[in-house]
Amino acid sequence: MPETSLSNRTIDVYIRRYNPERDARPRWQRFTLAVARGMTVLDGLHRIREEQDPTVVFRYSCRMSVCGSCAMLINGRPALACNTQIADVASERLTLAPLPNFDIIKDLVPDLAPLFQKHRAVQPYIQRADMEEVEKPTGEFYQSPKELERYLQFAYCIKCGSCMAGCPTLAADPEYPGPMPLAQAYRYSADSRDSGFDERKVQAGASHGVFRCHYAGECSNVCPKGVDPARALQLMKRELVLDYLRLRRKRCPASVLRVPGEARRNPDVPAPPPYTV
Amino acid sequence: MASSTKHYPNRLGIVGWLLGGRWGLERYMYTLHRVTGLGILFYFVLHILVTSTRALGAEWWEGAMVRVGHPIFKIGEFLVFAAFVIHGLNGIRLIAIELGWAVGKAEEPVYPYRSSLHVQRPVLIGVMIVAAVFLALGGWDFLQVTH
Amino acid sequence: MRETKYWIWHLAAGVLILFLLGLHMAIMHLDSLFGAWGLNPSGGEAIAWNNVVARSRMAAMIVVYIALLGAALYHGFYGLRTIVFELGIGPALQKAVTVGLWTAGLCLFVLGAIAAIAAGRL
Numbered sequence: 001m002p003e004t005s006l007s008n009r010t011i012d013v014y015i016r017r018y019n020p021e022r023d024a025r026p027r028w029q030r031f032t033l034a035v036a037r038g039m040t041v042l043d044g045l046h047r048i049r050e051e052q053d054p055t056v057v058f059r060y061s062c063r064m065s066v067c068g069s070c071a072m073l074i075n076g077r078p079a080l081a082c083n084t085q086i087a088d089v090a091s092e093r094l095t096l097a098p099l100p101n102f103d104i105i106k107d108l109v110p111d112l113a114p115l116f117q118k119h120r121a122v123q124p125y126i127q128r129a130d131m132e133e134v135e136k137p138t139g140e141f142y143q144s145p146k147e148l149e150r151y152l153q154f155a156y157c158i159k160c161g162s163c164m165a166g167c168p169t170l171a172a173d174p175e176y177p178g179p180m181p182l183a184q185a186y187r188y189s190a191d192s193r194d195s196g197f198d199e200r201k202v203q204a205g206a207s208h209g210v211f212r213c214h215y216a217g218e219c220s221n222v223c224p225k226g227v228d229p230a231r232a233l234q235l236m237k238r239e240l241v242l243d244y245l246r247l248r249r250k251r252c253p254a255s256v257l258r259v260p261g262e263a264r265r266n267p268d269v270p271a272p273p274p275y276t277v
Numbered sequence: 278m279a280s281s282t283k284h285y286p287n288r289l290g291i292v293g294w295l296l297g298g299r300w301g302l303e304r305y306m307y308t309l310h311r312v313t314g315l316g317i318l319f320y321f322v323l324h325i326l327v328t329s330t331r332a333l334g335a336e337w338w339e340g341a342m343v344r345v346g347h348p349i350f351k352i353g354e355f356l357v358f359a360a361f362v363i364h365g366l367n368g369i370r371l372i373a374i375e376l377g378w379a380v381g382k383a384e385e386p387v388y389p390y391r392s393s394l395h396v397q398r399p400v401l402i403g404v405m406i407v408a409a410v411f412l413a414l415g416g417w418d419f420l421q422v423t424h
Numbered sequence: 425m426r427e428t429k430y431w432i433w434h435l436a437a438g439v440l441i442l443f444l445l446g447l448h449m450a451i452m453h454l455d456s457l458f459g460a461w462g463l464n465p466s467g468g469e470a471i472a473w474n475n476v477v478a479r480s481r482m483a484a485m486i487v488v489y490i491a492l493l494g495a496a497l498y499h500g501f502y503g504l505r506t507i508v509f510e511l512g513i514g515p516a517l518q519k520a521v522t523v524g525l526w527t528a529g530l531c532l533f534v535l536g537a538i539a540a541i542a543a544g545r546l
Contacts (some may be wrong), residue, residue, distance in 0.1 A: 020283045077300060100297070101283035111284050153383040166300075168307065171293020173510045190383075205428045207518070212510060214308040215374050217394045218298030226386025231393035238377030244428045291511060311507060318500040325493070325532050329539035331480060331546075337471045342471055358449060365442050372435055418453060 005110045010034050011090055013044065015056060016073075016097035018104050026097075026104060029053075033094075041089075041096065042070055042080040045108075057107035065224055068160030072108050073097040078162035080224045098248075100167040115161050118177045122185035122203050127196025128253050139256040146256075147192040154187035154232045156225045163229050169235030175208035179219035179229035182210050186236040195253040197239070213237075302401060303394060310367050313360035320357045344423045362411045366404045373400060430502060444492040451479075478482040480543035493536040501525045 003129040013033045018026035031048050039047075049056050049071055054117055063082045070081040074087050078099055086094060102110035163179035164170055170178045177185075186203050189197040203211045213233045220230040242248040266272065289297050294311075298304045313317040327345060328335040379400050380393035451463050455470040463485075466474035479485045508521050 018285050018287065026285060026287075085298075098287060100287050100289050100293070102287060104287050105282070105284055108285070149385070150383055153386055156386060166298045168294050168297045168304070169288035169510055171297040172291050173512045174288065175512070176510070201425065205425045207427045207509065209427060211427050211431045212308050212506070214310070215303060215371060216298055217301050217303035220392040220394055221298075221300045223390070223392075226388065226390030226392070228383075228386070228390070228392040231380045231383065234375055234380045234393065235377050235383075239376050240428045241376060241432055244425070244432060312502070314503050315507070318504060321496055321500060322532065325536045329535055331476055332539040332542035334546075338473055338476060358453075361445060361449065365445070368438050368442070372438070375435075415453075 009109035011086070012093045013048065014093065014095040015048075015108070016095075017056075017107050018098075019055075024136060028095075035086050037087070041072075041084045041086055041094070042077075044086055044094070045081060045096070057109055059109045066158065068158030071099055071160035071162045071165070071224070073165065075101060078165040078222045080160060080162070083224060099161050100164050101167070101170050102161065109154055110161065112159075112161055114125060114174075114221060115159065115164055115178070116181060118181040119159065119184060122177065122181045122200055123187075123196055124181075124184045126188065126189055126191065126194050127199065128193070129195065133256060137256075139258065141193040141254045142257040143192050143254055147247050150192070151187045151190040152230075153228055154183050154190075157183065157187070157227045157229075158225055160224065162222045163227075166218035166222045168216050168218065169212050169214070173208060173212065176212050177203065177209065179213070179233060182213070182236060183212075183219075183227065183229035186232040187237070189236070189239060192251070193254045197243070197248075201240055204236055210236050210240065301394060302398075305368055306370075306401065309363060310371070313364040316360045317357060320353070321403060351419075355415065358415050358419075359412055362408050362415070366408050366411075370397070370400050370404050373397070434499055434502045437495040437502075440495045441492065441499055444488055444495065447488065448492060450464070477543075477546045480546055483544075486540050486544050489540040490537050493540070494533055497529045497533055501529045 010032050013031045015031065016026050016030050017023070017029045031052055033044050033048060035044070042058075042063060045056065058070065058072070058081070060082060061067040062069070065080050065083040068080070071078055072081055073096070074081065074084055075095055076097075079089075080158055081096075096108060097112045098104045098108045102114065103110060103117050105111050128134060157180060159180060161180070163183075167176075169176050182204060186199045188194050189200055210233050213230070215230060215234065217230050220228045223229060240246060297309065327341050332340045370379070374393075374397050379397040381396035384391075452470045455464050455468075463479055463482075464470050464472075464475045465478045466472060468475070505521060505525055509518060513521070
């Protein structure tokens, strides 16, 4: 498509507005927006705020799909406003709404507090018997690249809530933790430094736990970071089943990597430069 | 967090079972699995009650068979067969997925992302082909019987 | 953790149903094939009274019927419970649903099992 055809095209942008002080329920408001080449949805929102309506409220921070603040329903599908090009998703009409399955605070801002509460509930941190080593480390825990790979994909999660908005189970069942917290439960349980599976399996294996996932797959479809929560949840189910059948391999959490203390420098290898900080 | 501002509840509710998501084939299989399962269960409860009449003797049995001999029950029976084929084959796929056999290992996400959905997609396609074959055979048999 | 146990049985029952219901459907609908095996000795339709009596008297069929009955009731009612729970009902209602489905399931199982055993003496 030639560059000029994009630069001066105007599209209709429908934004779901809700002001808790004035509105009984959300309403749609239409704006017209001249779409420039390379304009993201977040850029478009800024443009509307600057030129048409300064009261449009949305949440954002980093503008580069790292912070996970700007997830919203873009043309009916959860995505980050900052890494969605308007030209990719809309030719005439763009609809923007807050993420469903979360309360609306104002306009496009969802209340993510339940997401963080559920995240905290699965104990998303390294748990070990020797917690003093975690609090006051004397060295680093040993972990091979293979062991890192077992959970690294799930560690890319930015907690934007897109998966929670796409999940059909979560649409009706508020007790279900949802794809993000359960994926994080697996991420820590799969970590070779961790031994907290026995605590996490209480939440994950509960009546409203991971077995309420039926692999509709939408969490993985919408994840802007390729985290694939659906995969993590199935692997968590597998761990729970193996654990129940007493087939789960018990492993000791990784130990601290000790460097040999009495090593002598090879005279052919130059010494490192002095510390600068 | 106690807050004085009023939040608008935006949970999709049961509508979300039909309208939430729906950007992938697996989403439709999720709905189909539920619908077929509920259909089979409904038939099954009736089936227990009807077939239990055989213990009461020939007259009861014949009477029950006359009552369920209506064409609408015959179509219903074919639908139950179809539901069983779909639910059973998709169930095999779900077991393979949920026990972690068909979702692959965690991998470094590289754009364009390839998720576990892509890993299990061949199983889904296979399931659909086998289901279609069974449904065609069953449908042929059904037409033979009714004509 | 109880849910893990329930769910594993749900899967196991599903696998069992796949075989037994497949067999049941084959016997009922591929009657010409199974006539030779003595499952439809009188010929004709599988639901004809004489064929029903002949099958009901076979010890193996009684076992198949009761196993299929139990597995299918468990699998179906656990599935229904899952769907009802996902409606987001409160804990009291959840308990009531569990108790109600267990009661209904056991009643249906007893009814079907008694019928299968009684029909064996026809």
